[in-house]
Amino acid sequence: MLSKLTGPVRLADRVAAMLSEEIESGRLAEGDKLPTEVQLVKQLGVSRTVVREAISRLRNAGLVEPRQGLGVYVMPRRTRPLDLEAADTKAKVLQIVEVRRAMEGEAAFLAATRATPEDLARMRQALAAIDAAVAAGEEGADEDLAFHRSIAESTGNTVLVSTVRYLGEVLRSGIRVTRANEARRHDFFEAVRQEHHAILAAIEAGDAEAARAAARRHLKHAAGRLQEADDRFWTEAEELDVDLDATP
Numbered sequence: 001m002l003s004k005l006t007g008p009v010r011l012a013d014r015v016a017a018m019l020s021e022e023i024e025s026g027r028l029a030e031g032d033k034l035p036t037e038v039q040l041v042k043q044l045g046v047s048r049t050v051v052r053e054a055i056s057r058l059r060n061a062g063l064v065e066p067r068q069g070l071g072v073y074v075m076p077r078r079t080r081p082l083d084l085e086a087a088d089t090k091a092k093v094l095q096i097v098e099v100r101r102a103m104e105g106e107a108a109f110l111a112a113t114r115a116t117p118e119d120l121a122r123m124r125q126a127l128a129a130i131d132a133a134v135a136a137g138e139e140g141a142d143e144d145l146a147f148h149r150s151i152a153e154s155t156g157n158t159v160l161v162s163t164v165r166y167l168g169e170v171l172r173s174g175i176r177v178t179r180a181n182e183a184r185r186h187d188f189f190e191a192v193r194q195e196h197h198a199i200l201a202a203i204e205a206g207d208a209e210a211a212r213a214a215a216r217r218h219l220k221h222a223a224g225r226l227q228e229a230d231d232r233f234w235t236e237a238e239e240l241d242v243d244l245d246a247t248p
Helices: 011-024 037-044 048-060 089-114 117-135 141-154 158-166 168-182 186-204 208-228 231-237
Strands: 064-067 071-074
Touching: 011 037, 011 048, 037 048, 048 064, 089 141, 089 158, 089 186, 089 208, 117 141, 117 186, 141 158, 141 186, 186 208
Parallel strands: none
Antiparallel strands: 064 071
16 A cells, blocks of 8 residues: 655655656566556545656656556566656756757757758747747747757657657756746846747758757756756745656
8 A cells, every 4th residue: 555645846756756666666566557546546645637647757767558448557677767866956957958958959960951841840830839838928848848859850860859758758847947947037038039049040051060059058058047046946946846757
């Protein structure tokens, strides 16, 4: 029997970690069926949303497999998923930015030499979607991630695309925190918009070096903007209910 969880901070993380430990320890073995959503809600004392998010993280880590109409089952053991733990939200988000800087710089470089007119159209649509989301009073995290994904997809490198998808939710979480920070100041917000358009302009021009530099500069500035955030912001970020330890 699983114990109830209490506390407001990142409950989905804790549920996912608890279930992952059950699987890693062998208490839930290959082929075992997880407790139902209703059972987990009752046993853990959390909401259905938290349970669903936790199961989604386990699924994308390759630990479980939902089967239509049957339930969620433990998958055969494979290479251990990436350990994405960090000391705290600030450290984790800054580490995410470092990873993004390396990965997205190369993605932009390749995109500049390989993107098709259709790829470029998707990138432009993604940037327009960010503006639309912001105009509607939303943070635009999903739209921001879609822009960066469109760049990766335009490379035609299936390993890169799979990596971006694997890290998608943790990247989304980092983007959500950075955008929450940037939304506090108009100059931050406008800087991000200009940086995004600079990346796209370089890709459209077919200038691989400029595209790489623009992408890396964007992430360098993102880290700098986060470093400027005060302790109050980071305390609030802990309560954003973002997923900092899982993949989509």
